[in-house]
Amino acid sequence: MSSAKNVVVAVVGATGAVGEVLLRVLEERQFPVRQLVPLASTRSAGKTITFAGEAVEVQVACPEAFEGVDLVFFAATGGLSKELAPEAVKRGAVVIDKSSTWRMDEQVPLVVPEINADALEKHRGIISNPNCTTTGLVMALEPIRRAAGLKSVVVTTFQAVSGSGTPGIEELDAQVKAKVAGEPAPEPTVFASPIAYNAVPFCGAAMDDGYLDEERKLLDETRKILGLPKVDVSVTCVRVPIPVGHSGAVLVETETPLSPEAAREALDAFPGVTVVDDPATGKFPTPAEVEGSDEVLVGRVRKDYGSDKLWLWEVSDNLRKGAATNAVQIAEALLERELV
Numbered sequence: 001m002s003s004a005k006n007v008v009v010a011v012v013g014a015t016g017a018v019g020e021v022l023l024r025v026l027e028e029r030q031f032p033v034r035q036l037v038p039l040a041s042t043r044s045a046g047k048t049i050t051f052a053g054e055a056v057e058v059q060v061a062c063p064e065a066f067e068g069v070d071l072v073f074f075a076a077t078g079g080l081s082k083e084l085a086p087e088a089v090k091r092g093a094v095v096i097d098k099s100s101t102w103r104m105d106e107q108v109p110l111v112v113p114e115i116n117a118d119a120l121e122k123h124r125g126i127i128s129n130p131n132c133t134t135t136g137l138v139m140a141l142e143p144i145r146r147a148a149g150l151k152s153v154v155v156t157t158f159q160a161v162s163g164s165g166t167p168g169i170e171e172l173d174a175q176v177k178a179k180v181a182g183e184p185a186p187e188p189t190v191f192a193s194p195i196a197y198n199a200v201p202f203c204g205a206a207m208d209d210g211y212l213d214e215e216r217k218l219l220d221e222t223r224k225i226l227g228l229p230k231v232d233v234s235v236t237c238v239r240v241p242i243p244v245g246h247s248g249a250v251l252v253e254t255e256t257p258l259s260p261e262a263a264r265e266a267l268d269a270f271p272g273v274t275v276v277d278d279p280a281t282g283k284f285p286t287p288a289e290v291e292g293s294d295e296v297l298v299g300r301v302r303k304d305y306g307s308d309k310l311w312l313w314e315v316s317d318n319l320r321k322g323a324a325t326n327a328v329q330i331a332e333a334l335l336e337r338e339l340v
C-alpha cells in the first residue's frame with residue numbers, strides 16, 4: 001500500500017483528449033503524485049508533456065511500464081485496456097479504466113463517487129469509470145431517486161464531438177472551416193454523417209436490435225451504478241456540433257410524486273449538482289457554460305402535462321466530470337479508504 005503522499009501514477013493515453021484533461025485535473029486537485037509515467041502509442045513516444053511544471057517524456061504503453069507503479073489511469077482504447085489492465089494489476093497496481101471494457105463485469109466496481117463510493121471496497125484491482133453520458137445522467141437521477149424513488153427514465157442525449165476524442169474535435173473543426181470558406185467539406189470519418197451544422201442520431205455502433213451500443217451502455221450502466229437492475233431506461237443518443245459538454249432531456253417517473261420545487265431542492269443539495277433554472281430570465285444550463293466545470297448543471301425542471309412525471313435538462317463537461325474528474329475522484333476515494 002502506498003502512503004498518501006507517495007503515489008506513482010501512470011496515465012495510459014496521456015496525449016489524448018481525456019488524458020490531457022486528466023493531467024490538468026491531477027494538478028488542480030493536488031493529487032499526491034510522487035512520479036508521473038505518461039504512456040501512449042509509438043506515435044507519441046518520445047514527445048514531452050508538462051506535469052507540475054516539469055517536462056516528462058511519453059513512453060510506449062507496455063506491461064513493463066507498470067513496474068513500480070501504484071495507480072494507473074487507462075484513457076486509450078478498449079482493446080488496450082483489455083490487454084494491459086491485467087498486466088498492471090499483476091504488477092501490483094490499481095487500475096481506473098475509462099473504457100467500456102470492464103464496466104459490466106460483475107467483479108469490477110463501476111463508480112461515481114458521490115453515488116456509490118462504497119462499491120470500491122470490493123475492488124480486485126480494476127475499477128471502471130462510466131461512459132461520459134451516463135455520469136451526467138446518474139448525477140441528475142440520484143438526488144431524485146433519494147427523494148422519491150425511481151421507476152422509469154426516458155432520455156434523449158445531445159452529445160459533444162469530444163466524446164469521440166481528439167479525432168471528433170478535429171472532424172468538426174475541419175468541416176466548419178470548409179463551410180465558412182465555401183469549400184466542399186471533407187468526408188466524415190469519425191461520425192456517420194457530416195457533423196457541422198447538423199444533428200446526427202447515431203453515437204457509437206449499431207446493434208442488431210436497432211439500438212446503438214452507446215444507448216445500451218446508458219441503460220446498463222445506469223442500472224448498475226444506481227443499484228436498480230430493473231429500472232426502465234429508454235434512450236436515444238444524438239451527436240451535435242458542440243466541442244465539449246453533453247446534455248440530456250430527461251423524463252423521470254418517481255415511485256412517489258415529487259413536485260418540481262422539491263426536486264430542485266434535492267438536486268441543489270446533492271454534491272456536484274447545481275440547479276440553474278430561471279424561466280423568468282431564460283437562464284438554463286448550456287454546454288458552453290459547463291465547459292471547464294466539474295458540476296452537473298440541471299434546469300428546466302417541470303411537471304409533465306399528462307402525468308406526475310418530471311422533465312429536466314442536465315449538462316456536464318464530458319471530459320471532466322464525464323471522464324477525468326470522476327476518475328481522479330475515484331483515485332482520491334481509494335486513497336482515503338487506503339485501498340491503493
Ligand SMILES: NC(=O)c1ccc[n+]([C@@H]2O[C@H](COP(=O)([O-])OP(=O)(O)OC[C@H]3O[C@@H](n4cnc5c(N)ncnc54)[C@H](OP(=O)(O)O)[C@@H]3O)[C@@H](O)[C@H]2O)c1
Pocket residue numbers: 012013014015016017018019039040041042043044045061074075076077078080098099100130131132162163164165166167318319322323
Ligand atoms: N472523450 C470523452 O468524452 C470520453 C469520456 C469517457 C470515456 N472516454 C474513453 O476514454 C478513452 C480515451 O478517449 P479519448 O477521447 O481521450 O481518445 P483520444 O483523444 O483519441 O486519445 C486516445 C489516446 O490513447 C492513446 N492510444 C491509442 N492507441 C494506443 C495504443 N495502441 N497504445 C498506446 N496508446 C494508445 C493515444 O496515444 P497517441 O498519441 O500515441 O495516439 C491517445 O493518447 C476511450 O476509451 C474513450 O472511450 C472518452
